[in-house]
Amino acid sequence: xxTTPLEPRLTDVGPPRYDKFLPPIVLKNYGAWKYHETLAPGxxxxxxxxxxxxxxxxxxxxxxxSIQTLRKYADxxxxxxxxxxxxxxxxxxxxxxxxxxxIEPLKQELxxxxxxxxxTNNAISNIVHTQGWVHxxxxxxxxxxxxxxxxxxxxxxxxxxxLPAKLRIAVACCLNMCGAVHCSDIAILGVHRxxxxxxxxxxxxxxxxxxxxxxxxxxxxxxVPGVGGKQSVEVLEEECMYCGNCFSVCPAMRMADAENDGxxxxxxxxxxxxxxxxxxxxxxxxxxxxxxxxxxxVVEAVVKIVDVYRGEARKYERVxxxxxxxxxxxxxxxxxFEFTRYHIDDxxxxxxxxxxSTHIRY
Amino acid sequence: MADADEGxxxxxxxxxxxxxxxxxxxxxxxFVTEIKSASGATGSAEDLLGQLELSYxxxxxxxxxxxxxxxxxxxxxxxxxxxxxxxQFPKVAHFHTLRVNQPAGWFYTSEAxxxxxxxxxxxxxxxxxxxxxxxxxxxxGTTTDHLEATFQELTHAGFDLGGSGSAVRTPSCCVGMARxxxxxxxxxxxxxxxxxxxxxxxxRPALPYKFKIKxxxxxxxxxxxxxxxxxxxxxxxxxxxxxxxxEVANYAAAGIDIQKDICANCPTKCMDWDGKELSIxxxxxxxxxxxxxAMPKALRPGVEKGAVILIGAKAPIxxxxxLSSVLxxxxxxxxxxxxxxxxxxxxxxxxxxxxxxxxxxxxxxxxVGLAAFLDGIGLDPVxxxxxxxxxxxxxxxxPAKEDEA
Numbered sequence: 155x156x157t158t159p160l161e162p163r164l165t166d167v168g169p170p171r172y173d174k175f176l177p178p179i180v181l182k183n184y185g186a187w188k189y190h191e192t193l194a195p196g197x198x199x200x201x202x203x204x205x206x207x208x209x210x211x212x213x214x215x216x217x218x219x220s221i222q223t224l225r226k227y228a229d230x231x232x233x234x235x236x237x238x239x240x241x242x243x244x245x246x247x248x249x250x251x252x253x254x255x256x257i258e259p260l261k262q263e264l265x266x267x268x269x270x271x272x273x274t275n276n277a278i279s280n281i282v283h284t285q286g287w288v289h290x291x292x293x294x295x296x297x298x299x300x301x302x303x304x305x306x307x308x309x310x311x312x313x314x315x316x317l318p319a320k321l322r323i324a325v326a327c328c329l330n331m332c333g334a335v336h337c338s339d340i341a342i343l344g345v346h347r348x349x350x351x352x353x354x355x356x357x358x359x360x361x362x363x364x365x366x367x368x369x370x371x372x373x374x375x376x377x378v379p380g381v382g383g384k385q386s387v388e389v390l391e392e393e394c395m396y397c398g399n400c401f402s403v404c405p406a407m408r409m410a411d412a413e414n415d416g417x418x419x420x421x422x423x424x425x426x427x428x429x430x431x432x433x434x435x436x437x438x439x440x441x442x443x444x445x446x447x448x449x450x451x452v453v454e455a456v457v458k459i460v461d462v463y464r465g466e467a468r469k470y471e472r473v474x475x476x477x478x479x480x481x482x483x484x485x486x487x488x489x490x491f492e493f494t495r496y497h498i499d500d501x502x503x504x505x506x507x508x509x510x511s512t513h514i515r516y
Numbered sequence: 517m518a519d520a521d522e523g524x525x526x527x528x529x530x531x532x533x534x535x536x537x538x539x540x541x542x543x544x545x546x547f548v549t550e551i552k553s554a555s556g557a558t559g560s561a562e563d564l565l566g567q568l569e570l571s572y573x574x575x576x577x578x579x580x581x582x583x584x585x586x587x588x589x590x591x592x593x594x595x596x597x598x599x600x601x602x603x604q605f606p607k608v609a610h611f612h613t614l615r616v617n618q619p620a621g622w623f624y625t626s627e628a629x630x631x632x633x634x635x636x637x638x639x640x641x642x643x644x645x646x647x648x649x650x651x652x653x654x655x656x657g658t659t660t661d662h663l664e665a666t667f668q669e670l671t672h673a674g675f676d677l678g679g680s681g682s683a684v685r686t687p688s689c690c691v692g693m694a695r696x697x698x699x700x701x702x703x704x705x706x707x708x709x710x711x712x713x714x715x716x717x718x719x720r721p722a723l724p725y726k727f728k729i730k731x732x733x734x735x736x737x738x739x740x741x742x743x744x745x746x747x748x749x750x751x752x753x754x755x756x757x758x759x760x761x762x763e764v765a766n767y768a769a770a771g772i773d774i775q776k777d778i779c780a781n782c783p784t785k786c787m788d789w790d791g792k793e794l795s796i797x798x799x800x801x802x803x804x805x806x807x808x809x810a811m812p813k814a815l816r817p818g819v820e821k822g823a824v825i826l827i828g829a830k831a832p833i834x835x836x837x838x839l840s841s842v843l844x845x846x847x848x849x850x851x852x853x854x855x856x857x858x859x860x861x862x863x864x865x866x867x868x869x870x871x872x873x874x875x876x877x878x879x880x881x882x883x884v885g886l887a888a889f890l891d892g893i894g895l896d897p898v899x900x901x902x903x904x905x906x907x908x909x910x911x912x913x914x915p916a917k918e919d920e921a
Contacts (some may be wrong), residue, residue, distance in 0.1 A: 164671035165589055166715040170709035172620035174674075175628055176694055177640055185693035185702065189813040208695060218547040218656070220554035220561075221633035221642045228626035239629075241622040241646050243690065243739050249697075269545060282533075284649065286573035288547075288564070289597060289613060289656060291579040296571065298547040299539055306542030331831035332649045337743040337839070360581075365873065371834050399833045403874075405581035412575040425743045427750075428806045429781050432742045432839055438555035446572040447535040470781055470810070502836060 177238035180207050195315050196271035199259060209251040214270045214312060215306070216281050217245040218288065218298055226267065229305055234260045244322075246273050272313040276320055278460070279312070281305060283325035284332050286344075289482045291405075293327035294344030294399055294415040294460045295444050300325050302455055303448045304342075311460065320466040321460065322424070329397045333397050337423035339473040340459055341435045342452060344444075346396040347414040349374075349389045350407035357383035357406035369403045371395075375406070395501075417452050421459060421485075430475055436482075438489070440496035451480030455491070462488045481515045529567030531605075535573065556642030560657050563605035564641065570601060585612050585660050587667040591720045593677025594663055610660060611641070615678035616653040616670060617711065617718075620693045620704035622646075631673050639666040650728065651688030652678035676715075682874070683721035684714045689731035689739040698808065699733035700751030700821040701849035707731045709853050714860075723864065724871035724880075728829075734817065735805045741829075741840070746877050747860065748826040748840040749852065752851075755818035756798040758809070763814035764794045778807050822848040825859065828878025838878040841886075845900035862893040 183202035190200040198210040215223075220388065227247055231239040234256045240248045249260060261271055273279040281304060284290065286297030304323065311317060324335035327344040335341035357366075363385045367375050374393035380386025389400075389407075400407040419442065423435030438459070442451040459473070466488060467476035477485050486493045499507045539548045551568075554561035567578050583596035595613040602609030612722060619628070636655050639662040645654035653675075658666065667677065668823045678686035687710050690696070692703030710729055711718070717727075723730065730745035732738060734752070741748035768774050774789040786800035794814075825847060826840035847855045863877060866889065871880045881889045890897055899905075 160665075160672060163668060165676075166719060167671050167674065167676045168712045168715055169617035169676060169708065170619045170628070170674050172704040175623040175625045180604040180623075180694050181569050185699065187693075187695065187697035187699075189697055189816075191813070200697070210695070214545060215646065216545045216547040216550055217645050218550050218646075219644050219646050220550045221636055221644065222553045222555070223550060224629050224633045228629045231624075231626040237626040239624055240628070241624075243622075243651075243688075247646070247647065268543070270543065280833050282649070285645075287568055287579075289578045289579065289611070291577055291597075293577045296568075299536075299572070302542070302544055302546060302548075303540050305544035309543050310819070326831075331833075331837075334649065334740060334744040334831055336831060336837045337740065368873070369834070371836075397833060401581075402830065402833070410576040415575065421803070423743075425737050425740040427737065427742075427802075427804045428809055429783055432737070434837060434839070444575050446575065447538045470806070482561050484760055485847075498604060 175238070176252055177208075177236060177252075179206055180238075180250075182206065182249045183208070192275055192315075193257070193315055195277060196274055198274060199254075207252070207254070207255055209257055211249045211251065211257060211264070212242065212246050212273050213249070213264055213272060213322060214273060215241075215245055215247050216298065216302065217280075217283065225279055230260065230263065233263075242273075244273070247282050263460075267364070270309060270313055272315075274315065276315040276317045277312055278308050278317070278321045278323060281323045282335075283326045286327045290327060292330060292401060292409070294346050294398075294410070295327050295417055296446060297325045297327050297344075299447055300342060300417075300449050300452060303450075303453050307453050307457055308460065317464055319458075319470050319472045321463070321473065323456070325352075329399075330402065335420070336360075336434050337425045337432060338435055339421065339423065340456055341420040341421060341423065342456070345416060345418050345441065346398055346409045346411060347416070347441070348396065348409075348411045349391045349394040350398075350400055350409050352385040352387060352389060353406040354380040354384070355406075357386055357404060361404035361406055363387060365406070366400055366404045369399045371397060371399065375400060412444075414456055416444045417449070419452070419455055419459075422472075422477050424472050424474055426472075429470070430472075434476055435474075437497050438485075439491055440494060458489055476506075484515060522792045530562060531569060533565050533569040536565060536569050546847065549731050551643065554642035556637050556640045556658075558607060558639075558641055558658055560611060560641040562609040564611070564643070564657065567599060567601060567608055570604075579611075583840035587664050587677070589719075590667075590677060592680035592683050595680060597657070608657065611657040612660065612663065613657060614640075614655040614663070614666060614670075615648060615650075615674050615680060615686065616655060617678040617686050618647055618651050618688070620689055621694050622651075622707050623694065628779065632670075632675070635666060635669045635673065639669070649744075650678070650685050650722065652686050659867055677719065679718045679721075679726075681721040682723050682725050683719070683727070684717040684723070685726050685728045686718065687711050687714075687729040687731065688739055690733050692731075692733040696733065697738065697812065698751075698805070698817055700753050700817055701731075701733055701749075701823050701852055703731040703733040703751070705751075705855075706749065706852055709741050710856065713857060724867055725874045725876050727864075727877065731823075735803055736809065742826060743829050743839060744831075745829055745840065746827065747856075747863075748829060749823045749856065750826065751821065751823045752803045752846065753818040753821045754846060755820040757796055757801065757818060758816040759794060759796065760814050761793055764811065765792070767811045767814055773812065778810055781806050781810075810868070820848075823852055825856070827863070828876070828881055830878050832875045834874070835879050835882065840878070842901045843895065845898060859893070866892040
């Protein structure tokens, strides 16, 4: 017998069982929900076949949360929800109530804490994003600051359902896209614009050259003899499109460049199958400067897209569906964004995106 | 001790953070306030803020490439992170992150949240992400000597690490049957069962590259399975949409223009509204969810439920972004777990055999062709797998095989 509480050493226990943290009303009505209604922006009511009603109050979070805030959420869950809450796939927190009389007091307490309620239906939900300078070596920009800057400006569209359809925004700080921004209504993507700077000394110690050569999608990296006969590589700069994958496999391929890194903006993607098929976002703005702490150029561009979309799109039209109807020339005209050579695809299968008809709007 | 030249640290010892302080203004909850409020054993939040301020000034990241750190017997779940300005900010010189496998559907009790918070107060920065992009609880920043203790306290509290590297990544799922009337299969249970079935593959990287699994219980795909998972399980149904005509009329009375808002938005134009009754030609319905989303009280998915299995989604690196594409058009809900386990094994066998280092399964399929992949895993081609047949005549006929047949 040992007295240490950590014996035996446990491994591979897996996550908590899927039903371990479910509130009693959910356990009772699991798989037997009938319909739901929206009572107010951010407030849903799910009605079960049994007649039971579960109320959800959805609130925005910065995703980067201190344990002090998690404890605050726990206190709120104890006070209003019998101790039950959940998070959403877009970094919102949801308080699950059985007593509708507690909805307003909870909302008031959230408001007092500066926690916005909303993000449902035809609103902008919370922005999905990546680590950025907070915790990532590959980031071309910060994510949390961009999100904060945008949501400060767009918050009324979070707390009000005042858009033609749902609007999903995402931020990724580099082309690795751990935020999977590539299927968002509006995506903000950090980009590099200069080839990696090869640090031969480090390379010979830290990197496998064959892996490094194979990491380049365009075959722009070639092995060459380095200093003192050690292995190194050279980059065919005209073939580099700055994806940074070489840096992912080898720290000696430095990508970060304060002057030339920045942001690109993409529009019209979706993942839902509703009406039209899931699709990728398309390039709207190839480059905007990295301008912390508020990134005014990015915020202005995103607000422009939201405003134009809100004014022009029909009910239920997602951004991509709206652009399908009006056409890309009109999108560029309405937003005032410049159309450039960078908008024309020149990677694999680029021809699929050329206009192959005479369907032109004049 | 304090050198005046350091400049960034005034008398109270706290780094000046003028740029980040600006991000405490405005109505959206501030991550800067979160960092400032975090307390944890390693006391690193303050130096994190200082380093981040430096990044805001310099416009580059000050994190170095990850290193190999972890807990005994695991090949992943911990992301090694080191500062390149560690002398200036010693408390984040080592700032490793743990990925902790989230509960299905991200449900918690207040007690569970406090348990995690307490562990992270004892052993880390006190900062988290709820949640990471793949779905894990992210415990952000600690030192190597705390990793094993954190891990042991987590497993004794019923939590375990998530995936990283060339492994099965932490599977995730939508809220499913716990709170959604549209769930066509038990996404939370399936996600849990798959996670438990692949604990070894999740904790000990042995695949050519990462393998992500996401379960979305209806075609609305709230976890972006089709965009983000190598293996996407997306719920659907086979029989007719259930209609409550009285509720359709109620929606019409409440202001929905059934013809314009519902029928005209149907992608296959399979619906008609005569002013009294909504009729659906279910044979033409592609189960897109628009009409059901718009009138949840009047329309519901059918009762013959299951899922579509799709394969291959990924972000751009290396050969370009992919969406998942159909592999099996329908698997009944109660057959999903067994079907998936058998299918996954066949997919991994093929991937092990033919995949190159750091080649996602979607890229392998692009390289060898979907038809060759189907041969390899023993699935017959069906027209649901494609949007249209090929439009080029460059066909690799297989006369030898055809003669055999």
